[in-house]
Amino acid sequence: MEETIAGPQAAQIPKQRGESLQDTAVRYAEERHWDVFAGTWLEAVEGVPRCSCGDAACAVPGAHPAREDWATQATGSATVARRMWAKQPTASILLPTGRTFDAIDVPETAGFLALARMERMELTLGPVTCTPDRRMQFFVLPGAAVKIPDLVRRLGWPPASLDLVALGEGMYVAAPPTRYGSRGAVQWACRPTPANRWLPDAEELISPLAYACGRER
Template sequence: MGFTIGGIRDIREMRSGARRRSTECTAVAEYTGLWGWDVAPGVTAGGRVGGAGTDTAAEIPAGSTLAEVARAWSHAPGAAVLLPVGRTFDIIDVAQPAGSRALVRLERMGLPLGPVMATATGRAHFFVAPGACAELPELLYRMGWDDANLDLVAHGRGSFVTAPPTPGVRWLRPPCLDTAAEPPQARLVLGTLAYICHRSTEA
């Protein structure tokens, strides 16, 4: 019994799909088991922040093993990998060009940094300690940036961010054991981010 071209193509697509699922499960298990993050399957990708398209009832809790993740993810093949915001971390969201420049400067300054992610929509997400979203107006006021035109916002509890290996999303600074579960306070990175964003609007 021979294979048709279409049959070979179907087999390749099945294998490709299996590899994608394996990559997703491994990444999700790393998020839950190593970094201590909850994960939710999403019906849409793209790095969008918000609750739309998420199945909170299907959330995979922090501490789940690879086997537990594989069982859960088998019910959501091809789903975007979503991380709930406001539990272990909040997000400071800036345009990716400004975020990349700020990241270089922050690393040169030797400041503590959490993970930083590039989204499919051209944004950079800086992971900071929970509470940053509520504190942002006061922090910007204290730093003298409250009346500046900044392309900078914070996201907190109730929001979700799309994470790798969802297509179009990648790490600019991957998670590490030192800061994944306890990212830095927003005040440590906010001044540099605000300055770079301000310079970007003037250019």
């Protein structure tokens, strides 16, 4: 079953229902060959969802690594992933970047504007997430984190002037349907499909993304 929600630019974001976090994590490992690891989870404290890390002021409750060695725990094995979530069925699903993909992180409004331009340009897109803290993350080939500053400069923008961040080695993204406290769940703006298994290079998407972020300044 799928549900759509309205976003900026009247975009529709499919939202999956009825699949456990464990099944979803296993599917990411099996079908997309993405490494996955189990992060923190939400616990009800006096009826209020709190992060399992114990920090009442946690910035991303239930959606960050639960241990410092998370990078070595990330696995592409469906069997190991199933075992991870069997231990903690409500753990968030986190995907390390810098391995099978990097991610370009931009504000949600800029992301929807860029998506509209990309469709008009008939660009091939990879998966794109939309997070409860109003960010969008565009999956691209690994290596983007190194290329992005120079690519942005070539377009005439000082990299520090744009709210555009490349997530590469040593970083991660939260995957749907991970929840951020009471703010909602991560969802797909462009869900993974057989058609977008082959990811675009950062160079293919940087122009519309930089333009959209420039409009947001």
